[in-house]
Amino acid sequence: MAKNRYSSNGKMKEELPKVKISKKSLREALEIFRYVLPYRGRFIAGLFFIALSSATTLSYPYLLKKLIDSANAFMNGISGVKPGTIALWMLGILMIQTVFSYLRVYLFTYTGEHALADLRKDVYRHLIQLPMEFFVQKRVGELSSRISSDLSQIQDAVTVMLAEILRGILTLIIGIGLILYISTKLTLLMLSIIPIIIVVGFVFGKRIRKLSRESQDQLADSNIIVQETFQGISNVKAFSNEWFEIDRYSSSLMKVVKLAVRNGKVRGIFVAFIVFSLFGSIILVVWYGVQLMQQHQLSFGALTAFVIYTTFVGGSMAGFADLYGQLQKTLGATQRVRELLKENKESVSIADEEVRDEFKLHGKVELRDVAFAYPSRREIGVLKDVSIKINPGEQVALVGPSGAGKSTVASLLLRFYDPDSGQLLMDGRDAKEIPLSQLRRQMAVVPQDVLLFGGTIKENIAYGKPSATMEEIESAARQAYAHEFIDSFPEGYETIVGERGIKLSGGQRQRVAIARAILKDPVILILDEATSSLDSASESLVQDALENLMKNRTSIIIAHRLSTIRNADKIIVLDKGIVKETGTHEELLNLDEGLYRNLSRLQLEWE
Structure with a gap:
């Protein structure tokens, strides 16, 4: 099975797409990292303790060399620093390193959690202020992923990846310097072997990641089958298709198994190669080191320290491949988050403020020669030169066939969208002159x-x-x-x-x-087919409640059931985005060949 990755909080992470590392992507990442600036003191201190932690870790092989050489010297009757003293030094450094490690983890966790909390709040605050047009064009799952997966990836970069990169660089530089100091000849031998292992490991790693992604994608398809089956379980049982769904799921799972087994074979070869290369390299280095010991060019302690330092250096080199991949994912995550933050917001207030006197409405509403098409379907005109006047306290019903534009009128009243042409007037003033939050605080919607x-x-x-x-x-x-x-x-x-x-x-x-x-x-109330999906008993109670709600306020009622709007002060009949008829219930019934009369007759026949 593909190896799953886990975030710093222990939760499984989805495989995120990567982007190429470039000046632009790095610049965008740095702009996101401005959220670290308020905590830069702790962040810099964390970097300092990483350096100290790395230095103390790299001191152990050198002290081990001293310990072994000291023990050999005492066995041969040569005086020097006692092995017990060196062991105490090592114990003291170990205690100091525990403090450094604790402070490093604490400081980076503090910085990362606070910085990412600020970023999450800003992203959420920005998202919630975006216009309806944005949400219509985006899937909820995609937006949730931006807030969860992408931000978690950035969080891991701040709390883990940066520390690992710095520690890897320090280990590599200091480690190579120390092995060169111990033995130039052994260092040249080691450096001639490690790059070959790294290149082969990089090639295998790329192949393994590709197979892992394919396996994860196939497993996701299997999960979709389960989700669809359970969501439509009534259909499955009604058609007696349990056998079909079992076969479909089993077939998908077998594809997962085949991909996972193929991935396992490649990983098996890779692990075998790494084990052979690692221990083969150690054998070669030790063998050559023994030759140098016999020539009195190297001590046993120095050889031991060299082998340990070689392991540190090799591990750092191997780790950079994975860190490079993580960096690509982080850059991709910051790019997608930046794209969200660049979206244009609505001019809404995010404070809980009262309606100001200069913006208080009395309930007069007018649409004057309004034309509108949704941004995603500009070629289809939803409203065409629509003019509607509603007086304060009036109950006005909007009726018409599906797709006539009734709900679109409601969206325009709430200023989810602005008309392409024409005007929306509130109390005789252009609605655009009233701040969005001030306008919407005086309106309420009861949807279907x-x-x-x-x-x-x-x-x-x-x-x-x-x-x-x-x-x-x-x-x-x-x-x-x-x-x-x-x-x-x-x-x-x-x-x-x-x-x-x-x-x-x-x-x-x-x-x-x-x-x-x-x-x-509210001053203005919009009822968007509020009773159309209810049974008769529920509809009666809800209708009584609506009567209480509509008292003494401008009410716009969108209805399919014409029986619910007979008492409306005015009924406006829409068809294909055009106002076809206007009048009371009785007036419209008296229109020969009228659309309202025809709709009423069809509903009576249906009932």
């Missing part, structure tokens, strides 16, 4: 598919007014006909609704959403 957050019922209702008291929350719930079912739960308002509100029925979720809107007390 209510999304509740995975907290308590109380928290979901309070989302309409985070500062609300318990009395205000309960009052809103009573007006929404939600208090009775909430009170029937053992935990009442503290009941956890589950992911997306899955623990509540459709009607219950709808009434919680209405309570949320009541608590917000």
Whole structure:
């Protein structure tokens, strides 16, 4: 099986794409690393302790040489520093190194965690201020990956990779210097062997990584089969296709096994080569060292130290290949995060501010000669010269066939998008003159598919007014006909609704959403087919709650069920992005060959 990588927090990491190392990618990475600057004191101290830790580690082979040579000298009756004294030196350095290692890990962890927390907050803050157009074009999974995988990769770079690169460079430079000092001849022999091993290891490593990615991709395909099967389990059972899904999953798994076995063969050859090369090199170096000892050009202690230093140097060289790959991944991660941070934000306020007097609305809404096409489908005009006037406190219904542009009007009112031409006016002034947050704080939406957050019922209702008291929350719930079912739960308002509100029925979720809107007390209310997916019993309760919600406020009702909007002050019929008819329920029914009359007749026949 492909070898999985783990991040510094112990969680499995997904295989991230790499980018070529260039001046541009390095410059972008350095811009991301500005988040380290507030903690640069600890970061520099961490670098200092890495250097000290590396130095103390590299002192052990040299002291071991001294220990062995001292022991040999005493055996031969030659006076000098006692072996016990050298051993005490080594123990003292070991104690000092433990302090250095602790401080290195602590300082880098502190710096990395705080810097990446700041970066995560900035990325999230930036994402949440991006326009709807961005979210329509991006998948949620992709954005989650940016916040999790990419930022975790950057975190590992700050907390682990930088330390490993510095330690590797120091080990390589100091190690080569020390083995040259011990024996130039042995050093030249060793340096002639190690590059060959590294090159072969790099080639094998590239092949192994490719097979690992293929195996991971195939395993991901197998997981998709499981996900699809369980999501559509009712269809699987209805068609009695359990055997088909088992065969499909088994076939996919066998491909995973074949790839993993092939990867295992390559890794087996690689491991065998490394073992042979490593121990063969040690044998060759020791053999040549013994020859130098016989010629009195090298002591036994020096040979021992040389072998250990050679292992350090070889390990550092081998580690650079993996560090290079990690650096490429980090540069790719910083590039993708930078792309997110470069996206243009909406001019929304991220402070909890009250509506200012100069921007308070009375509820008059007008669309004047509005034309609009979604940015992703510019060739398809959704609205064409639409003009709508809504007076304060009016209940206006938007009806029409699917795709007529009803929900698009709601999106324009909320300024999720701006018209391509024409104007959106609020109380006679251009909506663009009103700050987005000030505008949206005076509007509320009750959609068809209510999304509740995975907290308590109380928290979901309070989302309409985070500062609300318990009395205000309960009052809103009573007006929404939600208090009775909430009170029937053992935990009442503290009941956890589950992911997306899955623990509540459709009607219950709808009434919680209405309570949320009541608590917000909007000037302008948008009901986007709020009862279309409910049964008759739930619809009756929700309709009563909506009547309470719509009192004394401008209400725009998007509806498919025409029976729910008979009492509207005005009904606007849209078709193919054009206003076809306008009037009350009775007026539109009296229009011969009218679209509203035809839709009403079709619904009566269907019912």
